[in-house]
Amino acid sequence: MHPIARLRRTARVGTLAARLWAHYKLPEYWRKLLGRPEPDEATKRRRHEIAASWILACALEMRGVIIKMCQAIATRADVFPPEFVEELKKCHDAVPAKPFEVVRAAVESELGKPLGALFAEFSERPIASASLAQVHAARLLSGEEVAVKVQYPDIEDIVRTDLRNMERACRIYERFDPQPLELLPLLRELTTHIGMELDMRREAQSADRVRALFADDPRVWIPRVHHGLSTTRVMVMERVSGMKVTDKAALEAAGLDPADVVQDLMRVYVRMILAAGFFQADPHPGNLMVTREGRLIVLDFGLSKELPDGYGLGLFELMFSMMTMNESAMIRAFIELGFETKTGDRNTFMLIARRMLSRSRTGTFEGEFTEEMTDELFEAIREDPVVRVPSDFVLVGRVFSFLSGIAHTLGSRANVLSAMGAGPPG
């Protein structure tokens, strides 16, 4: 990466940080100086919306880690205000693609041959583009249709620069804010995840692992990776096609019941997370498709997570105790999973448990793990900053949040008890 470009990125991030600081702090100083009352909720919301829109604009312009950071913020409803979460969700599918010549050079450099010597066809327009890589359709010389995922050149350098800049910005922010949001732990988590995503060999192995898990399940399709044509920066895999998992009209037109799709989705993730302790941690709708026969396709194993031994059982206990309205079991599960309070007071967990259970108006959840429950958990934690959420749980919570969002879009609800093997009741 050219030093000027590096300097430009640093300056852009620095400017944004300064602008955000002024946006939040100057009105506060002014208010205190004039002895005015606290701003009302609508003013606070508006302030958050403006700040989030600046961050989004910067992320789309600079890409790299800043996009990733925004995606991470969008999943942390437990830490950030809803206005940030809503605005920064847009980072999931608004990343502009790199020109084809850049992609061609990257593939040829990685695989050591001209494109024509490797592929019979290679589409110039990408199928998808994300923060670290983009995907092109291609055909091998054997005739097999494949998808080629290509990491952006210089991305590692960009990532390093961004992480350094962001760490500096976070440290300055923490020095000036008497009650700072805990951004540095989030950044460290992000650094770990990006490290995983930048290694496509790891991604290929993760895909293999999940494919093996579902080898006995004809309703799940994990695309096969061509290891001979894959490196740490390029990955060639079987090309699959299907309907977007959230396209209800297309699913129904194909004679599929969206409720079955939702249940399959829940079953697949419950099996990965609770049973195998290893899961694809990025189930946003762009990574999930459904074939006309109803097979669920899971894509993109860049962010895959291995859970500690026994964590699946702990998660099961938490979800099951919620489903069965058992507060004391919920509290034990919170502790088992590594939730902590700064004071060590268990009553905090009791309050959170009661809040979550209060989401049921009828005294039962009918096996449904709903987005409202996830929202309630994260909201309760955000409002009670004495609680520390274990990072393993954050990714799991994010997955279930995505899944419940998909279920909501399809107008259906997954029965998590049934997905765990308990049902279905009549």
Added chain:
Amino acid sequence: MTTAVQPFDSSRLTFSEAEILDSGAYDTLLIAGGVRCHGGFDANGAYRSPRTVHRGPAVAAWQARLAREGSELLEIPRALMPPQYPNVAQAKLLLKNGVRDPIVRTLTIISIVEGFGAVIRDVRVPKLGELVVEPLEGTALDHLGRGLFEAHARDEAGWREEGGHKQMWEAARDLALEKPKIPADVMARMMGRTGRRGAAPERPFPMLDETLERMLAMLAQVLVVEVFAEGTFDWGVRLLSDPEVSAAPKEAGDMVRNIRSDESPHVEYLRTALSEVRARTLRTVDGKTIAGRTVVDALLHRVLHAVTRDRPRDQREDVRSSLSEAMQAAPNPAALLEQFDALEASFTPPERTGFEPLAA
């Protein structure tokens, strides 16, 4: 202060949901391993199951009504009950030789399966008054969705601050085996069992309202599971109260005994409800009728036929799939396996279930 179970009054047949769910007060609460469980003890130290102040007398009254009307109370033959694998002698052998994982796994799976019983609260109860020819007032059937299912669910999985059978089995396990490490593959095995279930079977009675058919099938399934759980309780009591292998023989054994006594109301209300259907006539969706007995017997036959064959096979496969690996903890794994196999008792599923459709 202790609340006494209501004296038996066979003339009272209708109860409110609150009454069915009423546990009353206990002299002493049941707390095991730091976990507050349901149920408790009276002034004499006798254990009283939860939610039985009115539920017990209610079931007895519905059964008495059946008898008065000349209808029989159905009975699942205990002879059909498949044995637990590994049996008590095999389980003791493993524990004495330091091979704990298979037993810890089995006890954990039992606790989870017990907890899964809570899904019964989500069973949809159709408008029975429209689907059954004869009146239903003052029957167990009339109370399924008005307390009986909910009480059953709470008994199995706990409720609010109380643990249920799931937590009680865990407590028994932790007391007897001193908080053992739970094998990491428990959930994988649970879900593996689910995977073997395959596609949903065809509806045996498509002429019935689907919700009614599903509910009756569920009642038959749960009744058989509950009756056959007697074998599991017997296994649990004998194993966990044996001082040779249990660190807390009295407490752990008593815990399983308490669970066993809680299960009795489940078996009784389920067989009462199914017997009531058996004594009645069901309306079909095309305006005809079918004898309840035909439906109930066919459903019970199907469940019994499958369970007596599948359960012993599944349990055996589950345990044996990792037995060799688990036995590596023992000094002489090969000799231990030989001893273990020598203790196995054979089980041949009986030819007949007693509910054969032709017998109807």
